[in-house]
Amino acid sequence: MTITSAMNELDRRLLMDRSVSGRSAVTMPSSDVPEQPLPQESLLRDDLPLPEVSQLEVIRYFSLLSQLNFSIDTNFYPLGSCTMKYNPKINDAMASLPGFGSIHPNQPSEQVQGAVQLMYKLQESLGDLTGLPGVSLAPLAGAQGEYAGLLIARAFHASKGDSGRTVALIPDSAHGTNPASAAMAGLDVVTVPSDAQGNVDVNALQELADERTAVFMLTLPSTLGLFEPSILEITQIIHDAGGLVYADGANLNALLGMVKLGDLGFDICHSNLHKTFSTPHGGGGPGSGPVMVTEELSKFLPEPVAEKSGDIFTLAKPTNSVGKINGFHGSFGILVRAYTYIRAMGRDGLKAVAENAIINANYIQSQLKDRYDLAADRFCMHETVLSAARQKRRDVKGLDIAKRLLDHGIHAPTMYFPLIVEEALMVEPTETESKETLDRFIEVMRQIDDEVSEDPEAVRTAPHTLPVTRLDEATAARKPYLRWQG
Amino acid sequence: MVNTVDRSTGAKKGSGNPHPYVPATDADRAAMLEAIGVSSFEELIQDIPEKMRFPELDIAESAPELSLSADISAMAARNITPGDYACFLGAGAYRHFIPSTVNAVLQRGEFVTAYTPYQPEAAQGTLQTGFEFQSAICQLFDMEVANAGMYDGPTAFAEAVLMAIRLTHRNKVAVLETVDSRLVQVLRAYSVHQGIEIVSIAPDAAVSDDIACIAFQSPNLFGVIEDVGGLTGRAHAAGALSIVHANPTAHGLFQPPGKYGVDIVTAEGQPLGVPLSFGGAYVGLFACRQEHIRQLPGRIIGRTSDTEGRTGYVLTLQTREQHIRRERATSNICTSTQLIGLMVAVYVATLGKQGLSDVANLCYQKAHYAASEIAQIPGYSLPVSGTFFHEFAVTCPRPVADINAALLEKGIIGGYDISDRIANTMLLCVTEMNSRDEIDGLLMAFREIGGTA
Amino acid sequence: MNPTDLKYSKEHEWARVDGNTVVVGITQFAADQLGDVVYVDLPAAGTDIAQFGKFGEIESVKTVSDLFSPVGGKIIEVNDAVKDSPEKVNEDTYGNGWLLKIEITDSAQLDTLMDAAGYESLTAE
Structure with a gap:
């Protein structure tokens, strides 16, 4: 446990409340050029209300705050669909090399050949792993990758003069970014139901796929942690209808070296480098969401795309590019980390990632299914979706179980997602956790189930050992208090 | 890598973990497969079409840290690096001075390797630093509210224009011709399927009464401070919003946008303690009026209290976001670029x-x-x-x-x-x-x- | 638990008829399903609304639902107190938690609504 219970109210005062006039944490040098006249007074600000604290106070404040967090470095973090795997430290070291960390995005390619070379090589690896060889590293997160992919799909149909394709088919189990991205891309969202086994309802899909279908967005493995057994039929149905098939690569960790999305008939996918490729989540970003497409679609990719000609690497704009979706060339620092990771794992290591992630998830599932319902009683891929429906009948919700896990120093699983599962608890152990850690998690989950019968109030009011108990989210939303108020 | 070496051949024995990042040994795997009730791993992945299973990968063998570090350092050394030049x-x-405190805090794995604070009790560090970030941005720009961060400056600018369209129910936007064309390109990519008309106007041109906003950059593409007050007044006279894309460092000296009644301020947050890093990751700054908060895109952290009455922080107003409102969300964004926001918060705390x-x-x-x-x-x-x-x-x-x-x-x-x-x-x-x-x-x-x- | 003097819609709104004026709110069942109501988005008074037409949104911490009017007509008053204190919807669902007052165009619309018993059998499903 990293929680410092001694962090009392006083210690959590905000910086502005610690501020003492005249104190400073750093000294800037004085000017070494002849004094220049300032502009007219009315343009100049009279007050700059920022904190005045010492350097030690800055360090102590942020260090103590860090200790209020659960993190991968300090806790088992089986948060489903987020792939909270170990974030190797060499990744960060490589990203902060001066030759990468200090180069300016407006430097032309010829000045930064090492950087563009790295981008080119990362494109090659991502293209190979997904079987979709056209790659742009520009998207700054998974949702931006999705949006880029949908722009590509629209541009493709437009290039064929096929302007009537305005529907995005999206399964009911999908992550919320899928419909949100589709709406941004001007597509009407039509929901595809799941069948009783948690798969895409193929008959329903057959009915829905038609001349208006622009794209079918499918997460694979699904958000239930399942591989679609009818995947080849699904991609065929969409292609027969003239649509494109988009893979949300959120769960790509399960597929590394197992199967390539391109081989299955997908046309477009994105990958969350902060999930599968071990780059840090950072408490909610920055992410990176490269988009991969078939050769045919590569001319529509967002700019830039790294290209190689002889020994020279350049950043180029594809001929029919959907354009520029952010300021520069993507989350370059994240790209360095992902590249470092792929090199560190190597081809066999990447296969071991998927294999061990799948074994770990199935192991947990096998050891808990006598206590917790399963969303689908069959082998899962890299994550298992449990349901606390049985516990709910004893008046304890999935939320309560999640909170009780925190008391054991284990981060909660993803709760109440996917939406189609009652009291869902989505558990993704990842490949980087040892059997000992998994066994402890299993033991704690069984213990909590006992507690649900024996002392349900202890579960309902958890957590009890963290710096704060449950927080009043209703008041936070009713009366928004969003900044320091003096 | 922890495999022992066979003394007779010098080769590694294959019973240890397959990689330093993957701890399961052969014995662990065998025990787990047995507990699952299968005799081989492949039984677990029968749903993957057999003929496509285990494809060849054109990726090199695993590189040990020692050689990998040398190899990637050599790539970095090929770049012409500011500082050397x-x-x-x-x-x-x-390019700005980044105090040592920023990197010191950035070494805290508790910040770096945490997820989005969906479990607030276990994420008070992330949440309180995010609240510090929002406070700092409000104070720097003299604005009422700020979100917890966007991807980068240009995407924040594009989202601000989309927000103005939602707020005014008008489809036409005026963008000053002195805005960096890359900002306009990103806006076009963000709005291409929204049926929006983007009109480029000269700084002193008249504007029509059907525009959603006047969006401008100050300092502008040429580095010049625009007449923020005048442009804002003209926007308001047209019943439109005023959006300024600012440079945060400039407001250490120049009047903040809030002083002129600007409705939405966006900016690239990179100048506040974030390394150049060839363009990313950066953080977009986004501030607006309290009354417009329900149309604000992105994450927002709010202050509240726990069941014991202690102060704590949570993600709030989440119904605006994609995980709840789905296709009707204010944006598809699913991040606050929190770690870069942390760098900004530490930078502002240190510089003060x-x-x-x-x-x-x-x-x-x-x-x-x-x-x-x-x-x-x-x-x-x-x-x-x-x-x-x-x-x-x-x-x-x-x-x-x-x-x-x-x-x-x-x-x-x-x-x-x-x-x-x-x-x-x-x-x-x-x-x-x-x-x-x-x-x-x-x-x-x-x-x-x-x-x- | 649902007052017997009210009419109810499938979308979980209630209607209290007082001459030509109908007071509209959401039912206890809906309020319980939502949990703590944190925000109510209501139209301006003076707006016309069709029966079963969408008139606003109601939000709890982690859900958002559309509001549909059980009757059609002209909105003559909205409950500003609920905008400021949305918890009234949970605390006094059939009283101070009302949302709109509508001047009904055609009182025959009321016949398409359920009585308390009918609504209870709907929510018991």
Whole structure:
């Protein structure tokens, strides 16, 4: 446990409340050029209300705050669909090399050949792993990758003069970014139901796929942690209808070296480098969401795309590019980390990632299914979706179980997602956790189930050992208090 | 890697973990497979079509850390690096002093390896630092509310325009022609399927009454401070919103946008303690009026209390977001670029009131010294008038590409080419990082390169 | 638990008829399903609304639902107190938690609504 219970109210005062006039944490040098006249007074600000604290106070404040967090470095973090795997430290070291960390995005390619070379090589690896060889590293997160992919799909149909394709088919189990991205891309969202086994309802899909279908967005493995057994039929149905098939690569960790999305008939996918490729989540970003497409679609990719000609690497704009979706060339620092990771794992290591992630998830599932319902009683891929429906009948919700896990120093699983599962608890152990850690998690989950019968109030009011108990989210939303108020 | 070596052959034995990042040994795997009730791993993945299973990968073997580090360091060394070279590039990303505290805090794995704070009880560190970030942005811009961060400056700008459209129910937006064209390109990519008309206007042009907003950049593409108050007044007279894309460092010296009644402020957060890193990851700053908060995109952290009455922080107003409102969300964004926001929070805490004011003043002094000297050099001129902060346009006697190539020979990374706007013109940026020697070196180089084509 | 003097819609709104004026709110069942109501988005008074037409949104911490009017007509008053204190919807669902007052165009619309018993059998499903 990293929680410092001694962090009392006083210690959590905000910086502005610690501020003492005249104190400073750093000294800037004085000017070494002849004094220049300032502009007219009315343009100049009279007050700059920022904190005045010492350097030690800055360090102590942020260090103590860090200790209020659960993190991968300090806790088992089986948060489903987020792939909270170990974030190797060499990744960060490589990203902060001066030759990468200090180069300016407006430097032309010829000045930064090492950087563009790295981008080119990362494109090659991502293209190979997904079987979709056209790659742009520009998207700054998974949702931006999705949006880029949908722009590509629209541009493709437009290039064929096929302007009537305005529907995005999206399964009911999908992550919320899928419909949100589709709406941004001007597509009407039509929901595809799941069948009783948690798969895409193929008959329903057959009915829905038609001349208006622009794209079918499918997460694979699904958000239930399942591989679609009818995947080849699904991609065929969409292609027969003239649509494109988009893979949300959120769960790509399960597929590394197992199967390539391109081989299955997908046309477009994105990958969350902060999930599968071990780059840090950072408490909610920055992410990176490269988009991969078939050769045919590569001319529509967002700019830039790294290209190689002889020994020279350049950043180029594809001929029919959907354009520029952010300021520069993507989350370059994240790209360095992902590249470092792929090199560190190597081809066999990447296969071991998927294999061990799948074994770990199935192991947990096998050891808990006598206590917790399963969303689908069959082998899962890299994550298992449990349901606390049985516990709910004893008046304890999935939320309560999640909170009780925190008391054991284990981060909660993803709760109440996917939406189609009652009291869902989505558990993704990842490949980087040892059997000992998994066994402890299993033991704690069984213990909590006992507690649900024996002392349900202890579960309902958890957590009890963290710096704060449950927080009043209703008041936070009713009366928004969003900044320091003096 | 922990496998022991067979003394007879020197080869590693294959019973240990397959990789330092994957701890399961052969024995662990066998035990787990047995507990699952299968005899082989492949039984678990029967749903994957057999003929496509286990494809060949064209990826090299695993590289041990020792050689990998050397290899990637060699790639980094191929780059021409500001610091080794004097650098006068700006135009959207700026080289500034980053105090040691920023990297010290960034070493905390508790911040770096945490997820989005969906379990607030286990994420008070992330949440409180995010609240500090929001507070700092509000104070710097003198705005009522800020979100926890966007991807970067240009996407924040595009989202601000989309927000103005939602707020006004109007489909036409006026964007000043002095905005960096890359901001407009991102706006176009973000709005291409929204049925929006983007009109480019001159700073003094009349605007019609059917626009959602006047969006502008200050300092603008040429480094010049716009008439923020005048533009805002004209936007309001048209029943539209005023959106300014600002430079945060400038507001250590210049009046904050809130002073002029601006409705939405966006900015690239990178200048506040974030390394250049070839353009990312950065953080977009986004601030607006309290009354518009329900149309604000992105994550917002709010202060509340726990069941014992202790202060704590949570993600709030989440119904705006994609995970709840899905296709009707204010944006598809699913991040706050929190870690970069943390760097900004530590930077602002460290620089503080005096430091940020000093940085802004140093930028101003040095840039104005450089500009006034360059204006004296035969063949060079400053084509744009108006008050500027730390960037200014310089028209050169020869094509910018030639000038920059000659500068590079002398160890100087020159300006950003804006010849598409003004012939043979570059945008130069001078910050506190440029010493007097570097500036004088640039002046001398300009004189030497001169007009002899 | 649902007052017997009210009419109810399938979308979980209630209607209290008082001459030509109908007071509209959401039912206890809906309020319980939502949990703590944190925000109510209501139209301006003076707006016309069709029967079963969408008139606004109601939000709890982690859900958002559309509001549909059980009757059609002209909105003559909206409950500003609920905008400021949305918890009234949970605390006094059939009283101070009302949302709109509508001047009904055609009282025959009321016949398409359920009585308390009918609504209870709907929510018991």
